[in-house]
Amino acid sequence: MRSASRWVALAVGVALVLAFPLVSPNAYILSAAVVILHYAVLSTSWNVVGGFTGYISLGHAAYFGLGAYGTALLITRAGVPSFLALGLAGLVVAVLAVPIGIAALRVRGASFVIVSIALVLILLLVFQSWREVTGGSDGLVVPRPFPELLRPQHHLVFFYLFAALLALVLLAWWTIDRSRFGMGLKAIREDEDKAQALGVPTFAYKLAAFVLSATFTALGGGMYALWFGDLDPVFQFSILIGSYMVLMALLGGVRHLFGPVLGALVVGVALEFFKQQYGDTQFHLVATGLLLGVVVLFMPDGVIPAVRGLLARRGPQQSSIREVSAAELQKERVP
């Protein structure tokens, strides 16, 4: 019964996403939707390492930027076709993430966060200074993959491309969640020393999750480069992008498949609204900061468990001894 309603909800959700471009009134709304989908891809990718292992990286913008610049440079300097460049850039970032992960994952907690922030700052520095290759602060123009398309159609195509990428990342998260690998990662989150004592190869597992997460983030970044067409180190290697990923995932709930997507929807809409309403002022920084503070202080498990808790309080109280019929028990045993 429960699984059936889940499938229906999933089908409705997919249908809503797929039908959105048909009902969106203008190109601006559609482009905002693409932005929100790209946030959803990024924060779900972040959640592969942040949600399972509890290692909170504030510097995932590093892989976003590397993916974007990798794709752009492969197209402009090496003449690789657009989508092949995207895949290659993902591969390059995966290779780069191995030594970075080995350095960063040697330390726990606070030091890990410090390293993740440091990585973004150092890459920002390098990409701004290395003008001959990256164009520095003048930016880097990425040729469009479909030059014949008009702007609304361009948004439309990328809406579906981002949706497909999101589906891929969600599928990966779902598969890990149900696997032995995922169980090991969650054990690391709950108590790393005990997990190690029980024989979980903690370092290898952490590294694998880290590399996977970085690769997905890079693919999101590369796709963004192809869509947006103009890169600037200040925006690609921005601490802010990394903090959006964390905020979205935490707000939605890091232990839920659709948590980051929900967070991306809420925060993404709010950000677009603030940018429209307050323009170039720094108000979106204040809003982001306050929202992050509220989430961390009052609902560190995200909005999904918080709402569920509220509903449970309203509904019939759960007794400590559950009353189950024999038939229900039978069903529970055989999934």
Place this chain on the structure above:
Amino acid sequence: MTGTLLFQSLVLGVLLGGLYALLAAGLTLYFGVMRVVMIAHSAFLVLAAYLAWDFNQRTGLDPLVSLVVTVPLFFLAGVGMQRLLIARLRPATVTMMSVLLTFAVALTIEGLLGFVYSGTQRRIQLPYSGASIDFFGARIAVVKLIAFGLAALALLGLFLVLTRTRFGQALRATIQHPQAAQLLGIDTNRIAGFGFGLGLATAAIGGTALALDSTIFPSLHWHWIGPLMAIIVVGGLGSVPGAAIAAMLLGIMQSLLQLPMGTTWAQTVFYLALFATLMIRPQGFFGGRLAQRF
């Protein structure tokens, strides 16, 4: 000729290292008492710099006078922050969550600074801004000397408070072993609040020193937090002397590397040192036992 240039860089490096050492000492205090990595430290630094600038703009007095207001204010803000924000987090996840919380505070401060003072770059003009003195052939700007003197005095004061007073003993006891300190009758919660306050007070002093000789803008704090974080990891999280040594060494290295590499690339020395430390000695080079688990 190059000898003088080298000597001048060395002196400038020492002066810069003094400021780094003061700020890193503040970060170490937060980490010591609460196991908190305070990302907002440099945001408060820039906030103090803006307050000094504003004070100078409004009253025309020397920005150093603003310390009379900002230091107590920041101390109270630190106590309040520990009581109202950090103490509310669950003990199990406090290290991770406090990073996010202080990060949120940093974003809010940066946004508010941009809101109130706009993103324009600001600089304090003083009668002695352009003055410099001759120090064995090296030309050293007077404002840099004042900034260093301020940092050195504050560090000395901090050292005396930590080693010579009962409060300092209680603070160090809290850092070394909170439970044992509690058994001895130390109110560790109160001490932790005061430790936080002291840390923020270092940001107030550092900020005023910063305002004297550099241009300030709201997002400046990102340029400071990276090097400072690198310093406390290299020094070993939680060790004040370690942080001071690492600050001096890295400050001097940055200043010397500016000669062949230019200012931007010289900054990378902090990050290289950070990654090298993690590869070779994750607990830091001068660190105590605190560092190992964090």
